[in-house]
Amino acid sequence: MQWAIASASFLASAVEFVEAFTIVLVVGITINWRSSLLGAFAAAATLAVIIATLGVALVKWVPINDFRLVVGIILILFGLKWLKKAILRYSGLKALHDEEAIFEETMAEIRARGETIAPRFQPFGVALAYKSVLLEGLEVAFIVITFGSSLTGTSGNGIASAAIGATLAGILVIIAGAIIRAPLTKVPENTLKFIVGIMLTSFGTFWAAEGFGFEWPLSDAFILIIIVIYLLASYGLVTWLKWNKQRNQAMAITDNAPISAVEQEEARP
């Protein structure tokens, strides 16, 4: 069992499961649970096929160093995308990701379409749940395969560890959702996304460099140093963005301030 892989996969997958579960919840409440669950299970089955086929193919035929390079680059791309959004939210330049707002927005859209709560299968409900679960689930599949396969060459159980982490995250989100029975606003999603962004970028950097044959000092322990470097850089960027925002606001206030009588007198020819 690779604990680092399992925990990274757990955190990354939890974010996706929270998003997917919110949509499934909306469809279940506003249309019906049959349509919602059918869409969700169909998407889960599709995902299982993708993981089973791609996972085996990737591990069997791709040289591990080349694969590490590809995985590393993709993880960096994924990680930077998440990190950018999280930093923008922390600095106040982007609204915080609000699951409750998404819930209300989706409910309003469904009502606007004239859909009502009905016991029969509703194609729109099935499609909505399927699409959401498949999209978010693809990201989970991606995380499981990339995180897992990168270590498979050396340890043999990378995918299993990543899959365990993702499965645990899915089970926990479903249990948590069933208990609270409301949009998962209690989960601090931005914090989770920030941590995941840091982890994806750090692992991506580590593996991409290894893919080029680079040997990190302290071996795997250097991942912790990369994490610290990216955390410090992110902290610096959040501080800079906050300072920049305050400066812009101050400038806007100064520009809109009324001209005093003295200044008006001085301005006259």
Added chain:
Amino acid sequence: MKAIKAIYNFIVGDMIILIGVIGALIILALINTVSTLAPLHVATGYVLIAVVIGVLTATLYREVKGKR
């Protein structure tokens, strides 16, 4: 075209990040293949870390400029 756009949005969705990371890949490939740049091979990891931070800063800077 739609499929390519969907994949792009799914994986990255930001041109600066994509170009920056591809640029890093090219730089690292050059360091590791061109013999005159061979002494830089020991710095591969650190170059990558610097480029990643640079790319993140650049994409955030563009967001700030856009908000003005």
